[in-house]
Amino acid sequence: MKKIRITAELTVDEVLRRWPSSLGFFIKMKLPCVSCPIGALDTLADVAKAHGLAVSSFIRNINQFANKGESS
Secondary structure (H helix, E strand, O other): OOOOOOOOOOEHHHHHHHOHHHHHHHHHOOOHHHHOOOHHHOEHHHHHHHOOOOHHHHHHHHHHHHHHOOOO
16 A cells, blocks of 8 residues: 655645545544634644644654554
8 A cells, every 4th residue: 555645735635635534633633624614725834833732743644643553
């Protein structure tokens, strides 16, 4: 199976469309971005910064989540 590589430049909408199971990551992190109309246009870097999270850690964690195939 090809490894998923999610980058900070992708928007929330792009990530959710390409990897629907990533919704579980946003829920687990209690990030309301998935239900916010403007949040869907934000990049993952924007989301991390807006919520006081380190961008590199946020991207590493969403990639780990996506590559484990977690859905919750």
